Amino acid sequence: MTSVTAARTSPADPFSRPWRRRLPLLPALLFAIVVTQVPFLLSVYYSFTEWSINPPTPRHFIGLDNYQTLVSDPFFREAAWTSVLMTVSTVLISLGLGTLLAVLLDRHFFGQGIVRTLLITPFLIMPVVAGLIWKNQMFSGLYGVLNWVLERLGFNSIEFVSQYPLASIVTVLVWQWTPFMMLIMLAGLQSQSTDVLEAAKVDGASVFGTFRQLTLPHLRRYMELCALLGTIYVVQVFDQVDVMTGGGPDSTNIPYFVYERSIGGGWDFGLASAYSIVVVLVSIVVATVALRVLSRLLTDEARA
């Protein structure tokens, strides 16, 4: 085997010069490291300091004090739980709805293009605007269209945003993210080979059976992609919370919580940084487990 190892380390071998392979990766990697990791490291540093600008206090090192404060903060746990609920329910519901819509759209019918166009629009609306429109014109207990409809139907009006803050925010998020999920799922449906479906038809499978046994497994990767992208973006949701409820039990998620601790009024940058570091670490752990263990997105490819 000596010759084998010799060949592997031979400097002239184009395949054993990894830097050549890495070269195209470097610009993006360097960019990402500089633009995202430098701020991250600064945040790590801040998290070990006490630093406020109102009143202006010089930044000074306090070690792990911020982390101690954080551990004993029930409001942070509450916000974390709200974040989990908000993200999971938004992603699941919009994925379900998106799949349903994709299935409905993946067939020829009158006005298909118009329907798709209408459905796609919410995704293109600015989040702040979406939040304000829904809060003031859809959900409002007094002037909201939803309550107007409810009252016409003989029901009592519902103060959606104040009674069900989480559900209201999730509704808006679902409204915005369903089109995105629908697009990906539609892409998934259209990439399914027609042979398989025709084979199933000939084999006498019912429509539902075909969908469950063939289409759904085929869509799994797409669903995972939806879930991944959706989660990454929905976890970060801030604007809708800000304009719809302005925080509170069942609506303060982690971004809003961190915001309140820092520029939203707390001005305690050290503590806020500590919270965000914890968020990043937890996210990495959760994402690692999700991506490596549960999902096939990063695991199933054998393409050396």
Next chain:
Amino acid sequence: MIRRRLGTRLGVGERRSAHVALALTAWLLALIFFFPVFWMVLSSFKEEQDANTSPKLFFSPTLDRYRDVTSNPEGTLAFGDAATNSAIVVLLSTLIVLALAIPAAYALAIRPVPKWRDVLFFFISTKFLPIVASILPIWVLANHFEKLNTLTVLVVLYTAINLPLAVWMLRSFFVEIPRELIEAADIDGAKLRGQLTSIILPIAAPGIAATALLCVIFAWNEYFYAVQLNPIEGSTVPMWVTTNISTRGDFLAKLSAASVLACIPVVLAGWLAQKRMIRGLSMGAIK
């Protein structure tokens, strides 16, 4: 019969009633989803007082709100300036994203570097730091380098925001490119640039277009960084939209009008590109 000649939309043995029912369901859901947007457009033609009162479907429409939001005095943020800033930031950042992500995706998909999974995961993990938290160090850095209120800072940040998404998506498209084509190009003597420009990019064009469109949408609608870092110069459309929010008086009609204007570019882009986008997203199985 003409219908026969055009070809039926029904599959063999499919019931017409079921087909119609499904089509109607799709229409109904589409109308429900579109309704808030429709309502926003409607509000933009209302007087302020009519926008913030019991729902009214019939009213005498006015263009005054559009006049209000576009006729801004000198010294304040004009829609034209904001749109120009937004266009520059969005286009430049998207171009840079593609310029960075395409070679990166090549290195992750076509000639995967060792541990490419970890690299991909790293890119995704850069999105975990809450934006609200990252604003602090970013503001400090931007202030230090005197880049506050410049388009540069937004271009850089939007590139960073969209880079993970683009790398991820492009990689999945590149993985789908038949490997033999790359090998053929190798043997034919094409170097990295030749392979990218002659083989990979043309084939992955729909996927790249879909990726670019998503980047454009996210960058165009980004509000938080824009308002925190560029409140004076280099302000973008989302900030212009929110200047119409008031805590002492009605603003919904004006905000609606501003939103309609603000959304038009991406909505149009999205509408026009939706088919290509679906095709792009479905470029082979997303892996």
Next chain:
Amino acid sequence: MASVHYELATRFYPGTPRPAVNELDLDIDDGELLVLVGPSGSGKTTALRMLAGLEPLDGGRVRIGNRDVSSVHPRDRDIAMVFQNYALYPQLNVAQNMGFALKQRGVPKAERMQRVRDVAKLLDLEAFLDRKPRNLSGGQRQRVAMGRAIVRRPQVYLMDEPLSNLDAKLRVQTRAELAELQARLGVTTVYVTHDQVEAMTMGHRVAVLRDGELQQCDIPSTLYHVPANVFVAGFIGSPAMNQLPVAAIMPLRIAGAELHLSDPVDADEGDRIVVGFRPEALRVGTGPISGRIRAVEDLGSEVFVHTVIEHELETATLVAKTAAPFAGQIGDNVSLALSGTMHVFEPEGARLATVTASTEARDLSGAFVQLLDRPDRAERGKPA
């Protein structure tokens, strides 16, 4: 033009314990058309890709002419390759596809066009130069892929199952054209296929691979008549050679019938050896072996009769080739006789001896002479 030399070339795929190609030693002469053949997983494509530079070497060397190309990038090896799926660039038209490599090399446009046109003429592709690959038929695509390789004027052509995506008739026709073209151009060619007929009809020499090991490399008739081992014997020839395990106790017996051999076979007494004989050595009609017809394949000019016999307490299938017409039906009981060349293999597979065997003692003399005739034909391996 150049010769090609594999010298102990070895390739491990990461994460697999066994080499995909193990210490391959093979010399291919300048201008020769060498076919690499083997079942899937035999390492034939890997061997080709090692030559192309698409797979790195984990040991040994590959030389083209006098140059060690083991560490040379594919684009610098001066080779051209035809892929199984042709790997035509879908967004380029035929002319652009064929001219792509020249363009990469900076060949001036006029010259490029000229060379593309010349080759297109050669391949009858002139009418299609402006078409995109998706608008071509399978055969046309195949020719474009060929053309793309020819335009290059490389030192070596590499072909990875270039005919496998064609329909049967076109495949037979194209393979003749291809062989003729290769002879005309005189460029060293390494051709990979899993189809032994293609290998036998096209190759000046054929290298048979199995599990990454070279089994035998020789001219087609030697492979057919003097296979190096059980594997080659079974792989080359259609239908495959009949093979039966027998106990090395003289006289050898097949289904109870005693065999008369032209020469003694030197095997350890009592070993399980394998005897092999081609269908043409088996006669249906009268004979000491009794069997039952399982299937009849009537090709018009000849008939293959699959029979089931009882051999050493187990059933075995033997195929006999007879001239048409053949009257037997499935399920008929028939008698079989063996008379002709028979190979005897070691238990491990290597060929021990080739003898003339018969179930009838009187058949032996003529066959003996036949066997003596063979060896000198091995000299004719070189191309003209």
Next chain:
Amino acid sequence: MQRPRLGVGRVAVAFLVAAALVAALAGTASSRPDAKTKTIRVAIVGNPQMEDIAKLTPSLFTRKTGIKVKYSILEEGKLREIVTRDVGAGGRQFDVVMIGPYEAPQFGSSGLLKNLTPYAKPDASYRYRDVLPAVRNALSAKGRMYASPFYAESSFVMYRKDVMRANRVIVPARPTWAQIAAIARKIDSDRMAGICLRGKPGWGDLGASFTTVLNTFGGTWWSAKSNGKPDKAQVDKPEFKQALEFYVDLVKDAGEKDAANASFNECLAQYRDGRVAMWYDATVAAGILEAKDSRVKGKNAYALAPIRKTKASGWLWTWALAIPRKAPDPATAWKYISWATGPSYIKAAGTRISGGWAAIPPGTRFSTYRIPQYKAAAKAFAARTLAAMKAAPINNPGTTKRPGLPGVQYVGIPEFQDVGNRCTEQFSSVIAGRTSIDSALRACQRIASLAIQ
């Protein structure tokens, strides 16, 4: 395989590059400042009066002085985030920032703002003495004025005269909360709520109205040490609970619909639509209710902020202009402030702004209330507003010693913003019926205690 499209990529890239270049040229051309003229950068909140001044600046200010003004109009929350960070971190983005009385004394005493007194007193056209003392004091620390008020408001009760008459109710000019609550409950019906009170989370929303109630109920957020620093959180004291219970019960019994979501704008809409009979909020609302296009114009009367244990309880808020300490050109900045917050702008604005005289920035100067046209246009509320402004108890809002004075509807310490925000989230949740008063108070006590540790 996908149908390849040679054109798409190249065309798209070409288009993008072209668009970016064109845009870049246009952008640099329009944003390059003229070297000769001075330009100052001003951050203001996006309320109607501020939009008016932005419109009038080129003709009334720039034309005379040659100083260009570049406005950043921001939503209130964003303005506070950006200005606090910029000023607090010693940034020099803005020449002039709009802040409130919560910020001005704190920033001023931390040395983050220029002391404006030396500019204001000698400036004859500014007329320092004309500024309402309560407002000026609210923006001052240790006798130094750190911001000049552009607009000021107190809080009072607005009510529908016609509704009261129909219900045979008389609203006293100086009502108590008990009276207001009784009236609200009496006139509350399905079609018209008794009173509109803020319920939306936020220290400046629910926090403002509730704190005025809290003050007059004898409660407070924190007790004070002898040096004026906060000592202990007082949220768990009976007065606090009493005030909150009173507020929540009143809103639940006789309050507006969707109260947990309501602040100024929501109450305004409901009042204007005749959905509520009374409204306790900022005095500036009167100007909108009495505006030309208002549906309730002329139907309203006004009473002072209701009291219980104190003599006055109305709040005092002002949007005022300040100069960050590190601003490069304070003299020019003052020229702008002097114009924008001086008496002449108010007079000039009256004839030029779309809302007319009733919409001029009120509450800052005595002289405003002597302008005949304003007195005519605002006769329904001008006197009451002035009275409320004068009465606002900025130095003695409650019955106990407290930190963070001056200040009525807030506690002028840095911690209050966060505590106010998070506690009002809890209280709003109580109003929505999703949290009990006791658990909200427990949470809030904890927040308030932790904040001052």
